[in-house]
Amino acid sequence: MVAAAGGGSSSARKPYKGGNDMGAFFEEVDDIKKSLLQYDENIDTIETLHKRSLNEISEEQGSYTQDQIQSLSNESMSLSQSLKDRIKNLQKYSSGDSTKKTQAENLKRQFMSSIQRYQTVEATYRQKYREQAERQYRIVQPEATDAQVKAAIDDAQGEQIFSQALMTSNRRGEAQTALSEVQNRHREIQKIEQTMAELAQLFHDMEILVAEQEAPVQHIDNQTQAVQTDIEQGLGHTNKAVIKARALRKKKWWCLLIVICILGISLGVGLGVGLNNN
Structure with missing residues (x-):
């Protein structure tokens, strides 16, 4: 049995x-x-x-x-x-x-x-x-x-x-x-x-x-991928902002240099005219 x-x-x-x-x-x-x-x-x-x-x-x-x-x-x-x-x-x-x-x-x-x-x-x-x-x-x-x-x-x-x-x-x-x-x-x-x-x-x-x-699990993977994409996009935006900031600073320095040159030329011309008059 x-x-x-x-x-x-x-x-x-x-x-x-x-x-x-x-x-x-x-x-x-x-x-x-x-x-x-x-x-x-x-x-x-x-x-x-x-x-x-x-x-x-x-x-x-x-x-x-x-x-x-x-x-x-x-x-x-x-x-x-x-x-x-x-x-x-x-x-x-x-x-x-x-x-x-x-x-x-x-x-x-x-x-x-x-x-x-x-x-x-x-x-x-x-x-x-x-x-x-x-x-x-x-x-x-x-x-x-x-x-x-x-x-x-x-x-x-x-x-x-x-x-x-x-x-x-x-x-x-x-x-x-x-x-x-x-x-x-x-x-x-x-x-x-x-x-x-x-x-x-x-x-x-x-x-x-x-x-x-x-x-x-798939949802978590999707969320992880989305976060990774956001991070990558954020880093991309940050890099672009840094590049733009650097370019802007360069432009400011060039502008300042041009202004100084203009002022120097103007001052030089003014002094030359004054000396000729004397």
Whole structure:
């Protein structure tokens, strides 16, 4: 028997509130890592339970295994929501510190990788359940077309279609067992599809989180560039002002020199005229 793993004590922790305490930050990082490890262990256990469910002989055993899968799936989705919120919170308080930001980014990538692995496990066993249900259906309807088999497994009236097929079957001994098998697989497939939809939404939320975190960084970069441009423009204006001031001073000195020359010439001419008159 595979026992469902517990969710750990991370949910009892107080949310990380940021600040300059690196000890508190890395304590939160370590605790999130433990939760990610638990999440991965849950995925492994769910995969094992799916494999067992395919090989269960009795309906009672199959029902018990599916209850385990459902319980662990619910636990894992609750844990994943907690991880999403905690990683988002960690990134919120890490944008101004490169060390913290790197740690938060690593946790985010690890979590998204685990989500994708969980999606792969569910997609794989959805297909295996379908194939098994198809085989069961063809036991009582060997001549059924692919469309009829698909309708029996996928459609909302699939069970009714299968029941009608049993009425015309001459293999009643196997038919009732096959009907129960297909009905169970139909429900299991629906549960898997619901889990896959939740995982797809979770992965999408994490992608949005990436975009939300990149936007402030881009805004800061834009502001930095704008400040740099303003500084460069200010320096350009200052340099132009200095050049103009220097040119103006040169012009003043030239003007003063010209005035002195004019005064000197005028004084010289005046003295010359006076001496001639005498």
